[in-house]
Amino acid sequence: xxxxxxxxxxxxxxxxxxxxxxxxxxxxxxxxxxxxxxxxxxxxxxxxxxxxxxxxxxxxxxxxxxxxxxxxxxxxxxxxxxxxxxxxxxxxxxxxxxxxxxxxxxxxxxxxxxxxxxxxxxxxxxxxxxxxxxxxxxxxxxxxxxxxxxxxxxxxxxxxxxxxxxxxxxxxxxxxxxxxxxxxxxxxxxxxxxxxxxxxxxxxxxxxxxxxxxxxxxxxxxxxxxxxxxxxxxxxxxxxxxxxxxxxxxxxxxxxxxxxxxxxxxxxxxxxxxxxxxxxxxxxxxxxxxxxxxxxxxxxxxxxxxxxxxxxxxxxxxxxxxxxxxxxxxxxxxxxxxxxxxxxxxxxxxxxxxxxxxxxxxxxxxxxxxxxxxxxxxxxxxxxxxxxxxxxxxxxxxxxxxxxxxxxxxxxxxxxxxxxxxxxxxxxxxxxxxxxxxxxxxxxxxxxxxxxxxxxxxxxxxxxxxxxxxxxxxxxxxxxxxxxxxxxxxxxxxxxxxxxxxxxxxxxxxxxxxxxxxxxxxxxxxxxxxxxxxxxxxxxxxxxxxxxxxxxxxxxxxxxxxxxxxxxxxxxxxxxxxxxxxxxxxxxxxxxxxxxxxxxxxxxxxxxxxxxxxxxxxxxxxxxxxxxxxxxxxxxxxxxxxxxxxxxxxxxxxxxxxxxxxxxxxxxxxxxxxxxxxxxxxxxxxxxxxxxxxxxxxxxxxxxxxx
Amino acid sequence: xxxxxxxxxxxxxxxxxxxxxxxxxxxxxxxxxxxxxxxxxxxxxxxxxxxxxxxxxxxxxxxxxxxxxxxxxxxxxxxxxxxxxxxxxxxxxxxxxxxxxxxxxxxxxxxxxxxxxxxxxxxxxxxxxxxxxxxxxxxxxxxxxxxxxxxxxxxxxxxxxxxxxxxxxxxxxxxxxxxxxxxxxxxxxxxxxxxxxxxxxxxxxxxxxxxxxxxxxxxxxxxxxxxxxxxxxxxxxxxxxxxxxxxxxxxxxxxxxxxxxxx
Numbered sequence: 017x018x019x020x021x022x023x024x025x026x027x028x029x030x031x032x033x034x035x036x037x038x039x040x041x042x043x044x045x046x047x048x049x050x051x052x053x054x055x056x057x058x059x060x061x062x063x064x065x066x067x068x069x070x071x072x073x074x075x076x077x078x079x080x081x082x083x084x085x086x087x088x089x090x091x092x093x094x095x096x097x098x099x100x101x102x103x104x105x106x107x108x109x110x111x112x113x114x115x116x117x118x119x120x121x122x123x124x125x126x127x128x129x130x131x132x133x134x135x136x137x138x139x140x141x142x143x144x145x146x147x148x149x150x151x152x153x154x155x156x157x158x159x160x161x162x163x164x165x166x167x168x169x170x171x172x173x174x175x176x177x178x179x180x181x182x183x184x185x186x187x188x189x190x191x192x193x194x195x196x197x198x199x200x201x202x203x204x205x206x207x208x209x210x211x212x213x214x215x216x217x218x219x220x221x222x223x224x225x226x227x228x229x230x231x232x233x234x235x236x237x238x239x240x241x242x243x244x245x246x247x248x249x250x251x252x253x254x255x256x257x258x259x260x261x262x263x264x265x266x267x268x269x270x271x272x273x274x275x276x277x278x279x280x281x282x283x284x285x286x287x288x289x290x291x292x293x294x295x296x297x298x299x300x301x302x303x304x305x306x307x308x309x310x311x312x313x314x315x316x317x318x319x320x321x322x323x324x325x326x327x328x329x330x331x332x333x334x335x336x337x338x339x340x341x342x343x344x345x346x347x348x349x350x351x352x353x354x355x356x357x358x359x360x361x362x363x364x365x366x367x368x369x370x371x372x373x374x375x376x377x378x379x380x381x382x383x384x385x386x387x388x389x390x391x392x393x394x395x396x397x398x399x400x401x402x403x404x405x406x407x408x409x410x411x412x413x414x415x416x417x418x419x420x421x422x423x424x425x426x427x428x429x430x431x432x433x434x435x436x437x438x439x440x441x442x443x444x445x446x447x448x449x450x451x452x453x454x455x456x457x458x459x460x461x462x463x464x465x466x467x468x469x470x471x472x473x474x475x476x477x478x479x480x481x482x483x484x485x486x487x488x489x490x491x492x493x494x495x496x497x498x499x500x501x502x503x504x505x506x507x508x509x510x511x512x513x514x515x516x517x518x519x520x521x522x523x524x525x526x527x528x529x530x531x532x533x534x535x536x537x538x539x540x541x542x543x544x545x546x547x548x549x550x551x552x553x554x555x556x557x558x559x560x561x562x563x564x565x566x567x568x569x570x571x572x573x574x575x576x577x578x579x580x581x582x583x584x585x586x587x588x589x590x591x592x593x594x595x596x597x598x599x600x601x602x603x604x605x606x607x608x609x610x611x612x613x614x615x616x617x618x619x620x621x622x623x624x625x626x627x628x629x630x631x632x633x634x635x636x637x638x639x640x641x642x643x644x645x646x647x648x649x650x651x652x653x654x655x656x657x658x659x660x661x662x663x664x665x666x667x668x669x670x671x672x673x674x675x676x677x678x679x680x681x682x683x684x685x686x687x688x689x690x691x692x693x694x695x696x697x698x699x700x701x702x703x704x705x706x707x708x709x710x711x712x713x714x715x716x717x718x719x720x721x722x723x
Numbered sequence: 724x725x726x727x728x729x730x731x732x733x734x735x736x737x738x739x740x741x742x743x744x745x746x747x748x749x750x751x752x753x754x755x756x757x758x759x760x761x762x763x764x765x766x767x768x769x770x771x772x773x774x775x776x777x778x779x780x781x782x783x784x785x786x787x788x789x790x791x792x793x794x795x796x797x798x799x800x801x802x803x804x805x806x807x808x809x810x811x812x813x814x815x816x817x818x819x820x821x822x823x824x825x826x827x828x829x830x831x832x833x834x835x836x837x838x839x840x841x842x843x844x845x846x847x848x849x850x851x852x853x854x855x856x857x858x859x860x861x862x863x864x865x866x867x868x869x870x871x872x873x874x875x876x877x878x879x880x881x882x883x884x885x886x887x888x889x890x891x892x893x894x895x896x897x898x899x900x901x902x903x904x905x906x907x908x909x910x911x912x913x914x915x916x917x918x919x920x921x922x923x924x925x926x927x928x929x930x931x932x933x934x935x936x937x938x939x940x941x942x943x944x945x946x947x948x949x950x951x952x953x954x955x956x957x958x959x960x961x962x963x964x965x966x967x968x969x970x971x972x973x974x975x976x977x978x979x980x981x982x983x984x985x986x
Contacts (some may be wrong), residue, residue, distance in 0.1 A: 275750035357792075359751045360806035540825055591825070676778065676789075678808060680747045709747035 040082035040391075041107035042335075043115070047076045047092060050118035057254065058224075059094040059119065060129050062137065064101075065434040067394040069137060074254040081335025083107045084391045092117050093129055093139075095151055095225075098565065122565045132199070132227040132247040134467065134479070135236050135439050136429050144479055144503025144517040146558055146572045146606065148172070148228035152251075155220040157650070157659060157688055159264060159701045161287050161309050163226065163248065164215040169646050170228055171622025172606050174665045174682075175712055176639045180213060182230050183574060184602040184628040185243025187639035188672075190541070190584055190592065192528035195243035197233065201250055201342065203382050206240060207404035207419040208447025209454055211526025213246075214404070217346050217378055219307050221262055221289040222326050224249045230606075231574060232521030232554035235481040235501030238443070238463050242521040242552050243576075250342070253301035253328050257294040262287070268314040271363055272707045278316055278364045285311035296329070303328040315353055316364045317372060322348035340384040347377035352410065359678060362709075368411045376406040392431035399424050413534055417451035435471035439481075440464075447527075454531035454543075460488040467501070479503035479517075487524050495549060497522045513560040522551045525582055529594040540591045548596050552578045566612040575603045583638070586673055599631045602640075616653060622646040638670040641681075655692040660685065682710045753852045756804040757859030759817055759833060763866045765797045770822040772796065772832075774803040774861070780814035780844050780946065781894065781911050782828045790818075809851050813946065814844035817861055819868040829911045833863030841905035842948065867907050869929055872973040876980040877925040880915070880938055880954070884986035890917035892941040893984065895926040896952070897933045901965060914941070930975065934967040938982050954982040 047059040055076025062069040063080065065088075070078040085108050093099040097119035107113050133143035140147055148170045160166050167173050167180065174181050176188045185195045189212075198206055198213040205217055226248050233241035268283040291305035305326040313319040327343040351373045357364040365372075382400040389395060400423045407416040423445035430438045447459040467481035481501040488494050501519035508514055525547040532541040558572035580596040587593070604626030611619045628640035636642075645664035650657065665682040685706050690699035759774060774791040775782070782788045794801040794817075817833035820826050837845035849856055880893065895912035903909055912926040917940070926936075936956035939947060958966035968977050 272746060273750045275752075358806055359748065359808075360754075362748065362750065676808075676810070678748055680745075683747070707746055709749070711748065 040335075041085055041109055042112040043078075043080045043083055043088075043105065043107055044112055045078060045115040045117060047072050047078070047094070047117045047119060049097075050120045053118075056094055056097070056119060058252070059092060059097075059117075060137070061117075062091045062093075062129075063391075064089045064091055065431060066391045067136075067429045067431055068388065068391055071252065074256040074258060079335075082388065082391075085109045090115075091139075092119065094119060095149075095153075096121065098122050099139075130227050131202075131249070132229055132245055134469065135202075135427060135441075136437075141507070141513045141560055142477065142505055144505050144515045145233075145556060146172075146230040146570070146574075148230065148608075150226045150228070152224055155223060156697070157657070157690070157699070158661065158686070159688070159699050161219050161221070161264075161289075161307075162215050163218070163220055163223070166220060167226070167228070167246070169648070169661055169663060171608050171646055172230055172624045172644060173228065174641060174644055176668075177712055178212070178215065180246070181640070182228065182244035183576075183604060183606065183624065184626045184637070184640045185576070187583060187637060189529075192532065192584070192594065193523070193526035193582065194240060195523060197237050197239075197241040197245045199237075199245065199247040200344070200380065201382065201384070202247060202425075203380070203398065203400045203402075204237075204240070204421075204423070204445070205378075205380060205402055207378075207402065208421055208457075208459055208527060209404070209417045209419040209449045209451045210528045211240070212528075214346075214378060216309075216322055216324075217380070218248055218250060218326070218344065219289060219309065219324055221260070221307065222250050222291065222305050222324075224251045230572075231517065231556050232499075232501075232519045232552055232576070234485075234497075234499040234521035234523075235483050235519045236439075236465055236467065238461065238483060238485045238499070239487070239497075239522060239524045239549075242523040242550065250326070250328065251291070251293075251303060251305075253303035253330050254293045255295040255301045257292070259292045260290065262289040264288075266701075268312075269707075272709065275360055276363045278361065281312070283312045283314050285309075291326075296331075299333060300329065300331040302330075309348075313351065313353075314363070315356075317351045317353045317370055320348065320350040322346065322350070336388045338384075338386040340382075340386075342380070342382045342384075344380040345378070348375075350374050350376070352408070372408075372410045374406055374408050376404070378405075379403040394429050396427045396429070397425070398427075415452035415534060417449070417453050419451070420446075420448045422446055437469045438467065439469075440466040449527055451527070453534060454527040455533075457490055457527050457531065459490075459527065462486045475507040477505045479505075481519075485522075495524065497549065497551075511562045514558070515560070516555075516557045518553070518555045520551065520553050522549050523582070524549045525594070529582055529584075532594075542591055542593050544593050544595060547582060547594060548580050550578060550580045550582050550596065552576050568608075568610040570608040572606045573604070574606065575601070577601050584672070598633065598637075600629060600637055601631055602626060602628045602637070617649070617651045620646075620648045636669045638672050639668050640670075641666045641668060656689070657692075658687075658689045660687050662686070680710050682712075683708045751806040751808055751852075753809055753849050753854050754804060754806040755812075755815065755847050755849060755856040755859055756802070757815075757835075757857065757861065759794060759801050759803060759861045759863050761799055761801070761863050761865055763864060765865055766819075766821075766868050766870070768821045768870060769796055769819065769868070770824070771820040772863075773818055773820075774805060774815065775818050775828065776805050776807065776812040776815045776847065777828075778810070778812060781831075782814075788828055804855070807849065809849045809854070811846055811848040813846050815847055815859055815861065816844070817863040819865075821868075821871055824871050827869075829913075830869050831907065832865060832867045833861045834906055835859050835861045836905075841907070844906065864907055869910070869927075870973075872927065872929060874930050874970040874973050874975045875925050875927045876933070876936065876968055876970070876977045877923065878978060878980035878982065879921055880919075880924050880982050880984065881921045882919060882984040882986070886918055886986060887940070887942060889942040889945065890940055891943050892917055893953075894939045894941060895924055896935075896937050896939050897926060897928055897968075898935040899931055899933055901934045903935065911939075917941075928970055930970045930972055932967055932969045935965050936968060936980060936982070937965070938984055940984070953986070954984045956980055956982050 047056045057074045059072045061078050070080050072078045088105045090102040130147050172183045180196050193211040229245040233245040264287040271277045287309045289307040293303040307324045309322045324346040329341045331339045353365045356362045380402050385397045387395045402421040404419045425443040427441035442464045444462045449457045463485040465483035469479045471477045483499045486496045503517040506514040530547050531543045554576040556574045560570045562568045578600040583597040584592045606624040609621045624644040628637040630637045643666040648661045650659040662685045667681040686703040688701045771793045775788040777788045789807045791803040791805045815835040816831045819832045835845045892914040896909050898909045937952045938954035939951045940953045955965050
């Protein structure tokens with residue numbers, strides 16, 4: 017009975033057009049740097065206790081219309097600046113209130129607002145779950161194009177092959193399925209056939225920031241969010257003409273050992289990215305971007321040539337409506353190297369696999385509409401379409417696959433009272449797959465969710481959420497799953513925050529886990545149509561404190577119980593089949609710290625210690641590390657900046673294939689330096705300067721030195 | 724205070740990262756090498772031949788073996804080298820692969836026998852990470868190469884008594900000779916996990932007459948030998964000699980070849 021009620025609510029709110037505020041006032045202003053008086057683009061201005069807010073444009077200006085007359089409190093925030101709360105801002109009917117805001121720069125860069133944790137914009141201290149944020153500044157400093165290279169510097173995140181693993185949730189899945197859901201601007205972009213994350217979908221140059229939700233996110237995001245959510249928020253179009261050009265080139269160092277020196281040529285790479293944004297008419301902006309990325313590869317048969325094109329168009333017919341259209345394309349050719357030839361020739365592949373490659377193309381089209389119906393109610397609607405095509409040209413297999421994913425989401429944000437807010441919505445998608453790998457299949461997902469956040473007194477808040485997902489596969493198999501969630505936040509003092517959350521997550525087996533069939537680069541994979549969904553309960557308690565603008569500390573203890581975990585298991589002849597293999601428990605502690613010991617010098621650290629336990633076998637889960645370290649140091653003396661980034665991943669104690677092969681931990685140290693002059697930024701990066709060799713899963717050397 | 728605390732983890736990180744002399748993985752510089760001599764006629768459907776070194780014999784999973792590069796085909800002799808870290812291999816053999824078929828580590832056409840006892844594969848120990856053990860000579864009998872066929876025997880395997888605590892697997896075996904003179908005369912089946920009461924098996928065999936059909940028990944940390952054979956197929960329980968089964972064609976399947984493991 018609860019689902020029809022939820023839909024009735026949606027129907028009610030989506031048809032309550034008469035609720036639009038009449039004779040509202042307007043709030044306009046500019047946000048500038050307190051020291052330099054330079055305008056600050058991208059600052060967030062929020063009217064507290066309402067759903068109203070805006071981000072500043074290229075001139076640091078903002079405009080919020082249709083505001084019911086009242087006295088308001090505003091929050092103005094931006095990464096790298098101290099958050100400012102401005103009280104007693106009077107908005108009058110049919111009048112424009114103008115304010116001037118000056119933000120104080122701080123060396124301590126801590127994230128301020130996030131949108132992914134609760135599907136609405138809120139302070140990171142108000143979220144009951146751990147959220148990691150990587151900003152555009154991180155991407156520019158590290159000068160990497162693809163996001164997987166950057167995400168491995170986020171605390172609690174590591175990679176097993178191309179598989180992202182947040183707090184031990186994932187092992188090695190041969191690129192099939194993912195326990196981490198990837199979103200681009202809130203839209204799922206994982207194709208129905210492989211169900212994995214396509215890291216090349218959006219180049220880092222088009223990313224504003226990435227939010228990483230650690231822990232089960234199924235109560236708001238459904239299947240695949242079992243181990244976490246990664247939301248890529250792309251750059252906004254601006255209303256003044258700006259053109260960015262990024263040229264990058266480099267080379268891979270020669271292998272440390274002569275036995276591994278397989279190529280007579282210097283291995284090089286180059287990237288070109290350009291984007292342009294400008295105003296269109298009085299009420300719109302457009303952003304156009306294109307990129308070309310090429311690498312000869314450090315390992316034999318890993319060269320690639322990729323292209324991307326992106327369009328983002330904003331249109332505001334009036335103050336109550338905001339329309340955004342995004343079009344994304346990514347495609348090209350990528351050579352494939354699944355396994356090394358031998359540890360003696362670790363950077364080479366078997367002769368028959370030389371020349372194996374994959375052609376692929378991805379298209380995404382999204383239409384977003386935000387309708388601010390009243391100062392306390394907004395409705396967001398999204399229509400999306402994602403198309404993924406690939407064709408393997410392997411020596412032992414030529415397979416093509418297309419996956420289409422049309423989808424929708426309607427989401428309401430209702431500020432019922434200053435102490436009570438609600439998120440509710442419905443989401444659906446259709447995966448239509450024609451694949452030589454998994455066959456022809458149709459998978460439908462329909463979901464409804466509701467989440468209520470209630471303030472308990474002045475300093476605490478309780479969040480209750482529930483989502484129901486209904487999946488239909490090929491009109492034969494049906495499954496429904498409830499995902500409840502509870503969260504609690506207590507602001508002990510203004511700079512000390514306690515959080516706790518508990519939620520149930522689930523993941524439906526992807527088609528590539530359920531129906532794979534064939535030989536791929538020497539590995540034989542067979543189907544298992546009877547795979548059950550895996551489920552998990554995740555719990556977390558965390559402490560966040562920022563006693564001064566020179567010190568930020570966050571610690572979280574987490575505990576996840578998994579049932580029917582889906583893992584690939586090779587048989588005696590290494591024929592691989594995905595099975596519901598085990599019950600597992602992953603518990604650990606994660607700490608994050610940022611410190612500014614002297615002016616212009618900042619350190620950040622993240623350390624995660626885990627016990628990924630296979631309960632059935634009473635041993636460690638395969639392909640999981642017990643210890644993860646990340647650390648960065650940055651010294652800024654304008655126009656120069658130098659920095660170092662390090663990461664450590666302890667040795668996988670258990671693997672499934674080739675358990676007798678050498679395995680080592682991962683120790684990587686990168687250096688960077690940059691010089692900025694007017695609108696030009698010159699940067700130099702040297703990665704893996706320790707010349708350390710490791711694998712991200714066994715049988716595949718992964719070390720790379722670049723400059 | 725926090726400003727001082729921060730240097731502690733930084734110090735730990737710098738020590739663990741930079742002050743280490745280790746460079747992670749290194750190329751393997753140890754291993755074993757030798758010569759394979761091929762006897763009889765090369766099958767036309769030969770796709771690849773490799774030398775494999777097995778940590779236990781018979782190898783039951785690919786994880787138990789390391790391999791050489793594919794050897795040259797249609798030659799009389801071929802040198803091989805297997806680069807592998809220091810360890811002891813229970814056996815070294817030659818494995819044959821048919822065109823359009825996956826690797827089958829039990830498709831063995833030659834085994835390294837350092838003595839005349841062709842039931843005792845020679846173990847090879849690589850003592851340290853700079854030693855290449857040389858002089859491994861293997862005679863490969865190309866007539867032992869098993870093509871992909873549909874011919875098979877199948878039946879029920881029953882167990883009576885208490886399973887030995889160290890029992891891990893059961894392998895069905897078949898040989899054209901009642902008294903095989905070499906391990907190469909024996910065809911091994913896919914491992915069956917130990918502990919069953921009764922199980923249906925199927926053993927793929929080349930066409931021919933098989934005069935010895937049995938079940939062999941694999942125990943943890945124990946090499947197999949004649950004493951590992953725990954069941955022999957007999958047409959009647961009172962028969963003295965093992966029962967023989969004929970498979971005249973590539974598609975003949977003989978059912979009801981039932982055996983009882985007695986512990």
